Amino acid sequence: MSDDSVLWLLGDQLNPDLDALSDADAVLLIEAHGFADRKPYHAHKLTLVFSAMRHFRDRLRDRGHDVTYLRAESFGDGLDRFFGEEFAGAPGDADLRLMRPASHGAGDRFRELVAERGGSLELLDNELFWTTPADWHEWAGEPDGEAAGLIVGEDGSADRRYRQENWYRHVRRETGVLMDGDEPVGGEWNYDDLNRETPPDDWEPPERPRFDPDDLTRETHAWVRERFDTWGSDSLDGFAWPVTRGEARAALDAFVRDRLPSFGRYEDAMVEGEPFLSHSLLSPAINLGLLNPREPVRAVEVAYEDRGVEPGAYDPEEDGGIDPNATPLDDFGSGRASVAGAAPVPLNAAEGFVRQVLGWREFTRHVYREAMPALAAANRLEQSADLPPAYWDGDTDMRCLSEAVGHVREHGYAHHVERLMVLSNVALLYGTDPAELNEWFHLGFVDAYHWVTTPNVVAMGSFGTDVLSSKPYAASGSYVNRMSDYCASCPYAVSRTTGEGACPLNALYWDFLAENEETLRGTGRMGLMYSHLDDKSDSELAAIRERASTVRKLAADGEL
Structure with a gap:
């Protein structure tokens, strides 16, 4: 068996700062296309995923990683090429490591695919979630590392039921996010009652951050349009999602600086002609791995520490706006995007965002695993x-x-x-x-x-x-x-x-x-x-x- 350790990363694990990369001799990325042949996905979704993967490949190579990047119809086809043609050692001589995929059963299926080709696959904890299955089992009162045994019957009734609020309070205590000792900052766990306002007619939401597609994204988009039957707009004019880690961190800073102050108050509002309002628009970057979920949560926490006010104390309708000449601090992407003239961050806005990521995102991931x-x-x-x-x-x-x-x-x-x-x-x-x-x-x-x-x-x-x-x-x-x-x-x-x-x-x-x-x-x-x-x-x-x-x-x- 070869001494080479190959880290296989999936298209939703695109973070160059993973601990798993530190001791990997080589990296494998398989751009599998078959899923997009079977159903009409949104053209922007396919462009985002494939462009982000290709940018990630180039970023890793620029940082000195030995990257094998394969385009194939399926992961099985990609592994055939990897073991048969692309791998520098003898076929079957690779020990692969993979962060456990979030989708149900994918890890076990991939391990079988690798074993069928004579290799081995070690499944690692997924670093792109804040909490682990063991954390969940401990909270749920189950033996560490054991499955819950949750059963959803044919009538849809579950033999165990979970409530997000209980989990959210537990994980806030465990992580210390927005906590004052054993108590939540501000004395309340939840400020939903302050986050249900609709903006007045003359209020304009902050400008959505835009990232002009570069040549690689444009090339990828043209290929998507030619290669697949898609749904939704296939114009690149409206595409503004971050496809690199640098763009994702810039999107995070823009949210914390410009949108977070009014996020909470208008979190549940719907306004004609306004798809984005003050929402973070960070979920694509987080779910691709371009941002680790700890980053936006800590950034919002830091913003509250720097510019925080009491719940409901800031009125975006009376805000004088952001100083157009101000620039973020040099601590780029850390959440310390406190700039001259930046609006204060009310606690209900900070807590509302933290609940979305640290509370709901982690909660639904574990419920999915169990159910x-x-x-x-x-x-x-x-x-x-x-x-x-x-x-x-x-x-x-x-x-x-x-x-x-x-x-x-x-x-x-x-x-x-x-x-x-x-x-x-x-x-x-x-x-x-x-x-x-x-x-x-x-x-x-x-x-x-x-x-x-x-x-x-x-x-x-x-x-x-x-x-x-x-x-x-x-x-x-x-x-x-x-x-x-x-x-x-x-x-x-x-x-x-x-x-x-x-x-x-x-x-x-x-x-x-x-x-x-x-x-x-x-x-x-x-x-x-x-x-x-x-x-x-x-x-x-x-x-x-x-x-x-x-x-x-x-x-x-x-x-x-």
Whole structure:
């Protein structure tokens, strides 16, 4: 056996500062294309992934690493070439090491592929998550290193249930993030009640950071357009995602400096014509590995230490703006992008972002590990409808849906409230098969991977299982009206439930509750909604069911 140690890195492990790289004699990267032949992915997603991989290859070579970069239809084909042709030693003489992939079963499948070719594969802890499976098992009260034995039954019910808030508080204590000894900074764990405002008409969000595509990205994009059948915009004009670690760190500094101050207050808002608002836009870089999740969390924590104010104390509507002549400090990418004239960071903004990354991202990754493979097929409410055509073409008079789908078609992105309370909510009330909705998210979003979408879409958005939420996130038009300005320009009347021209969400919502009463009435926090349903007369319910039926037919026919 050769003494060479080869580190195999995947396309979502693109961090040049990994500890695993320090003692690797060589690096293997396989750019596998077959997955993109099978389904119509968003052109920006494919461009982002393949361009980031190719830039990463060049960065490693510039730093002196011996990199084998193979383009192949599948990982198996790539390994055939590696062991048969590309590897400097004799075939089968490579000891490969790989950070355990996030997708279910991928590590074991890759180990089998390597073994079939005479090699060996050691699976390492994945450095691009903050917490480990052992951390999770300890928190859950299980023996260190052992699986939870979580079972999701055929009816979608889980034999164990996890709640993010409990995990979030635990991991804050363990990491010390935004902590004052044993207590949270500010005395509260959660400032959600301060993060539900909608901005006034004259407020303009900070400019989105842009990274002009270089020659390699342009070459990659042209190849993607020629090579694959894609979905969504295939114009490079709207592509502005970071494809290198340097760009990702610049995006982090831009968020901390310019967008974080107003992020919290307007975190849940939806505004017509504004896909990004003050959101960080860092999830693609984090999920590719260009940023380690510790970096944005610590950067936000440092920003709060430098510029922090009490929760809700900063009003972005009264802000004088950022000094255009100011520049970040030399400590680039550290979060110390405190510049002259930079706005203060309220605690509700810092905590809200930390909860997204340190809390929710880590939580859903572990729930995915524990609940797969049953999680992917969970369908507690037995939903079976095909996704309406509007999700593919954006052609609908429903302003909330056309806006959200339009954002995905144009940018491969929509922020978290649009994902949950519009895109998932409409599909849930309509009766869409959770697996089909999950695939749509996976194809369309630049930051989507199976481990990301499955718990968020199947479990949370579709309530396919109760493993991580006690109730479905279902809402009528009143929620959209409260959190957005969409309803003001929508031809459907949000104030009406039945009859032609009534908001489709209203009838779908009450029909959804009636249809799933046996499963949902006793579910946590649903009692109030069912008390309202009980107040409706038989004639009113009949009109609701008739309107809901009409809405579903219009949606199925692409005429909603």
